[in-house]
Amino acid sequence: MSGDRLLELGAAELAERIRTCELSPVDLIERLLDHIRRHNGLLNAFITVASESSLKEAEVMEREAREGRLRGPLHGVPVAVKDLIHVRGMRFTAGSRILSDSRSESDATVVERLKSAGAIVLGKTNLHEFGSGTTNVNPHYGPCRNPWSPERISGGSSGGSAAAVAALMSPLALGTDTSGSIRIPASLCGVVGLKPTYGLVSRHGVMPLSPTLDHVGPMARSVRDVAVALEVIAGFDPMDESSVVYDVPSYADALEQDVEGLRVCLLEGQFEVPPDEEVERGLSRAVDALSRAGVEVVEEKFAAAQRVRECWAPIRLGEAAAVHDEWLRTRPLDYGEDVRMMLERGRAFTAVDYVRALWLRREIRKELLELLKRFDAVLCCSTPITAPRIGESSVTVRGESYEVYTALTSWTILFNVTGFPAVSVPVGLSREGLPISVQIAGRPFDESTLLRLARSLEQELDLRLVPPIAR
Amino acid sequence: MSGDRLLELGAAELAERIRTCELSPVDLIERLLDHIRRHNGLLNAFITVASESSLKEAEVMEREAREGRLRGPLHGVPVAVKDLIHVRGMRFTAGSRILSDSRSESDATVVERLKSAGAIVLGKTNLHEFGSGTTNVNPHYGPCRNPWSPERISGGSSGGSAAAVAALMSPLALGTDTSGSIRIPASLCGVVGLKPTYGLVSRHGVMPLSPTLDHVGPMARSVRDVAVALEVIAGFDPMDESSVVYDVPSYADALEQDVEGLRVCLLEGQFEVPPDEEVERGLSRAVDALSRAGVEVVEEKFAAAQRVRECWAPIRLGEAAAVHDEWLRTRPLDYGEDVRMMLERGRAFTAVDYVRALWLRREIRKELLELLKRFDAVLCCSTPITAPRIGESSVTVRGESYEVYTALTSWTILFNVTGFPAVSVPVGLSREGLPISVQIAGRPFDESTLLRLARSLEQELDLRLVPPIAR
Numbered sequence: 001m002s003g004d005r006l007l008e009l010g011a012a013e014l015a016e017r018i019r020t021c022e023l024s025p026v027d028l029i030e031r032l033l034d035h036i037r038r039h040n041g042l043l044n045a046f047i048t049v050a051s052e053s054s055l056k057e058a059e060v061m062e063r064e065a066r067e068g069r070l071r072g073p074l075h076g077v078p079v080a081v082k083d084l085i086h087v088r089g090m091r092f093t094a095g096s097r098i099l100s101d102s103r104s105e106s107d108a109t110v111v112e113r114l115k116s117a118g119a120i121v122l123g124k125t126n127l128h129e130f131g132s133g134t135t136n137v138n139p140h141y142g143p144c145r146n147p148w149s150p151e152r153i154s155g156g157s158s159g160g161s162a163a164a165v166a167a168l169m170s171p172l173a174l175g176t177d178t179s180g181s182i183r184i185p186a187s188l189c190g191v192v193g194l195k196p197t198y199g200l201v202s203r204h205g206v207m208p209l210s211p212t213l214d215h216v217g218p219m220a221r222s223v224r225d226v227a228v229a230l231e232v233i234a235g236f237d238p239m240d241e242s243s244v245v246y247d248v249p250s251y252a253d254a255l256e257q258d259v260e261g262l263r264v265c266l267l268e269g270q271f272e273v274p275p276d277e278e279v280e281r282g283l284s285r286a287v288d289a290l291s292r293a294g295v296e297v298v299e300e301k302f303a304a305a306q307r308v309r310e311c312w313a314p315i316r317l318g319e320a321a322a323v324h325d326e327w328l329r330t331r332p333l334d335y336g337e338d339v340r341m342m343l344e345r346g347r348a349f350t351a352v353d354y355v356r357a358l359w360l361r362r363e364i365r366k367e368l369l370e371l372l373k374r375f376d377a378v379l380c381c382s383t384p385i386t387a388p389r390i391g392e393s394s395v396t397v398r399g400e401s402y403e404v405y406t407a408l409t410s411w412t413i414l415f416n417v418t419g420f421p422a423v424s425v426p427v428g429l430s431r432e433g434l435p436i437s438v439q440i441a442g443r444p445f446d447e448s449t450l451l452r453l454a455r456s457l458e459q460e461l462d463l464r465l466v467p468p469i470a471r
Numbered sequence: 472m473s474g475d476r477l478l479e480l481g482a483a484e485l486a487e488r489i490r491t492c493e494l495s496p497v498d499l500i501e502r503l504l505d506h507i508r509r510h511n512g513l514l515n516a517f518i519t520v521a522s523e524s525s526l527k528e529a530e531v532m533e534r535e536a537r538e539g540r541l542r543g544p545l546h547g548v549p550v551a552v553k554d555l556i557h558v559r560g561m562r563f564t565a566g567s568r569i570l571s572d573s574r575s576e577s578d579a580t581v582v583e584r585l586k587s588a589g590a591i592v593l594g595k596t597n598l599h600e601f602g603s604g605t606t607n608v609n610p611h612y613g614p615c616r617n618p619w620s621p622e623r624i625s626g627g628s629s630g631g632s633a634a635a636v637a638a639l640m641s642p643l644a645l646g647t648d649t650s651g652s653i654r655i656p657a658s659l660c661g662v663v664g665l666k667p668t669y670g671l672v673s674r675h676g677v678m679p680l681s682p683t684l685d686h687v688g689p690m691a692r693s694v695r696d697v698a699v700a701l702e703v704i705a706g707f708d709p710m711d712e713s714s715v716v717y718d719v720p721s722y723a724d725a726l727e728q729d730v731e732g733l734r735v736c737l738l739e740g741q742f743e744v745p746p747d748e749e750v751e752r753g754l755s756r757a758v759d760a761l762s763r764a765g766v767e768v769v770e771e772k773f774a775a776a777q778r779v780r781e782c783w784a785p786i787r788l789g790e791a792a793a794v795h796d797e798w799l800r801t802r803p804l805d806y807g808e809d810v811r812m813m814l815e816r817g818r819a820f821t822a823v824d825y826v827r828a829l830w831l832r833r834e835i836r837k838e839l840l841e842l843l844k845r846f847d848a849v850l851c852c853s854t855p856i857t858a859p860r861i862g863e864s865s866v867t868v869r870g871e872s873y874e875v876y877t878a879l880t881s882w883t884i885l886f887n888v889t890g891f892p893a894v895s896v897p898v899g900l901s902r903e904g905l906p907i908s909v910q911i912a913g914r915p916f917d918e919s920t921l922l923r924l925a926r927s928l929e930q931e932l933d934l935r936l937v938p939p940i941a942r
Contacts, residue, residue, distance in 0.1 A: 241833065314822055317822075318821075318822030318823060318825075318826055319822075319826050321822065321823045322822070322823045322826035322827050322830075325823055325827065346822065346823070347821065347822075347823060348821075349821065349822035349823075350789075350818065350819075350820065350821055350822060351785055351788075351789030351790075351792065351793070351817065351818075351820035351821060351822055351824055351825035352789060352792045352793045352796055352817070352818060352820075353822055354789075354822035354825050354826065355789055355790050355793035355825065356793050356796065359793075362712065
């Protein structure tokens with residue numbers, strides 16, 4: 001097998017080759033570390049590369065594989081972890097100056113589960129400071145660049161995870177998503193990213209941003225890999241108050257099921273920023289592909305769309321201000337300016353604003369649930385634009401100017417506010433060679449259907465998105 | 472049977488006599504209406520007396536009883552409903568000027584359930600305006616007076632329900648409880664009042680005050696009657712977001728079980744206002760009675776006590792300000808001054824205050840749950856004082872002066888903040904002839920144990936608390 005081809009293999013495929021002793025985990029990690037060394041200087045996807053520990057673990061995994069003792073479905077498979085998630089013994093920054101000298105004393109539950117399944121943590125990925133932003137232009141650790149065009153943002157806040165996966169530095173990564181932080185960078189970097197249903201995946205050991213909107217989820221280059229990883233990390237954790245699911249289905253098995261006959265709603269309505277022409281074409285491509293697979297796609301208006309931001313703001317910003325209450329008072333200047341300003345906006349909301357937002361959230365959730373009584377899933381863009389340039393604070397879409405933050409989150413926050421699952425899947429490249437993605441969202445805890453639909457898109461479109469830089 | 476004795480009968484006993492056709496529901500209602508006519512001028516327990524409709528329903532119930540067709544366990548039994556709870560076709564005031572001309576279009580779920588069980592709504596009871604206060608000194612409908620001493624408050628906000636039951640105007644009543652509004656008037660008027668676990672009894676059709684603290688519950692002159700009524704009103708309602716319980720046990724059957732061997736914690740700790748000497752003696756009487764019944768009572772400190780008010784304030788006041796947001800802006804002068812001031816205090820809390828209060832709530836709930844791992848229930852006073860005089864805004868307890876509001880809620884709000892069940896049971900009269908009560912609280916959804924303990928107190932003490940005025 002050619003060396004370069006090795007890096008393109010997905011998690012499930014790697015696990016299979018390691019299981020059959022066709023592939024040495026040590027060789028794999030060495031190849032990845034080498035690739036990271038070559039590209040991380042430019043891309044800045046990793047804040048911490050766990051060279052020593054990952055090699056040491058790979059040796060153990062290799063020995064165990066040879067003896068036929070497999071830990072689980074990810075035995076020997078490398079994973080990159082967003083540096084908002086604790087990995088025991090590793091440096092922990094949360095992308096901040098405030099925590100730049102800290103180290104994790106224990107594993108987050110998701111990391112513990114990945115390790116139990118045999119995964120090897122390759123390192124900690126760059127992020128927007130404290131997960132509070134969508135560009136990943138990090139004032140403390142530098143911007144994480146987009147592998148498809150390094151003068152552009154990777155998207156945030158899980159930009160390092162998305163860039164690492166897109167640039168073949170890791171087959172798998174963990175991200176977190178409070179307003180779109182998994183799906184936005186996945187969309188801009190052309191990888192698959194899933195925000196699970198609120199309550200499905202534990203957030204214990206993950207630094208909170210806005211606890212009722214925070215989610216942890218997997219990112220990979222294929223739907224199958226996302227499904228395999230989700231199966232490993234999902235399930236009840238008494239340490240997370242939101243955790244509610246005891247029985248986790250086999251998402252990988254679900255992918256075997258046909259999508260014919262499923263009904264999907266192409267989401268219309270007054271979302272803040274319409275998809276630009278390129279993204280619109282990507283959506284049409286997705287509709288055509290799903291139709292070819294026997295899915296019925298019907299366009300329908302979602303009336304609550306225009307109230308989503310009103311609902312989101314006091315919750316997202318108010319909770320973050322509560323989380324950061326003490327530091328914001330004692331160390332305000334240690335925050336990047338954009339993050340500090342968002343926290344200060346959060347401080348200005350009243351209890352009445354927050355409570356009314358919670359009530360509105362219930363209405364929006366009900367309305368989306370009503371829609372999902374008639375459809376198996378909804379389809380919309382992940383981001384209405386492709387990756388903006390680093391430093392751009394506004395973008396023009398169909399003649400109107402929007403803040404980058406607003407544009408990037410305009411189609412994602414609905415699924416944080418409702419807590420419903422959503423997956424971002426690439427559907428092609430723009431004329432400029434930038435990834436375009438769509439979002440498939442669905443009923444609470446029905447990740448299986450989303451993944452089936454995403455998989456059928458992937459199969460119909462048959463893309464192999466590898467950025468030229470990583471080849 | 473003597474006429475006066477009839478009014479003293481409880482709901483379960485009345486139901487039994489109606490079932491056996493020994494008692495005519497029409498006679499019963501006529502007697503009660505007559506008694507109400509005689510005493511309501513002074514006590515002001517009812518805002519609306521449903522003379523016509525209750526008699527008409529009694530005729531139907533009487534006919535059905537004669538034909539052996541019983542609707543349920545409360546067939547023909549009268550119930551008084553706090554005027555914060557909708558009863559179809561009746562005037563609905565919420566104790567306010569703002570709603571003084573309104574009428575209910577449908578029944579609250581609890582009322583619907585009571586009616587299905589055969590109960591007859593006697594009328595709507597007085598309350599503290601919008602349920603937002605503890606005195607029931609209502610500026611729009613007049614104060615509801617304490618049947619034991621009419622120059623004293625009945626307590627609030629369900630004062631009308633408590634006074635009606637205490638003064639033999641109704642065997643049964645419904646109240647609501649956001650900070651103690653069932654237990655405080657029950658305590659001051661000498662009746663049994665239960666605040667069920669949050670999520671057990673539907674609040675659909677009940678005007679909200681602070682939705683995450685609001686509860687609906689029964690009030691009666693005996694524990695058995697409270698148990699019977701709870702069994703009727705408890706259970707899942709899709710119209711209430713907090714509703715979670717599908718299987719409701721038979722609380723009345725649970726009363727048959729002995730309490731021997733149960734362990735009760737006599738709650739100690741820095742609650743804001745200590746019980747005065749009389750209430751302290753009442754507590755001792757309760758401890759002795761429970762001990763005689765074979766219950767082990769152990770005194771223990773509850774450390775979180777001193778943080779309960781800090782947790783309560785942003786939630787109680789912030790949510791109420793959100794509920795009343797529009798009226799407070801458009802009709803501020805239509806509120807009584809005390810209620811308007813509380814709503815304005817609620818407006819001043821920030822989203823950060825509120826969110827942090829929610830987190831503190833979780834801690835307090837955990838700490839109480841820890842305590843309840845070692846005990847079957849906790850025991851404390853319901854109110855640290857007996858009924859204050861109408862117009863008094865402060866009281867002196869053991870040499871210290873406290874606001875009446877603070878004093879009356881100092882032991883009740885813990886169970887609104889946690890949502891755990893709590894029942895107030897009278898244990899005797901003070902030297903001035905005012906009721907003294909204790910509170911038994913316990914694990915979520917373990918109303919059965921609370922009611923068993925309350926019943927054993929009642930049996931050991933063998934009180935027959937009827938205020939002289941009502942005899």
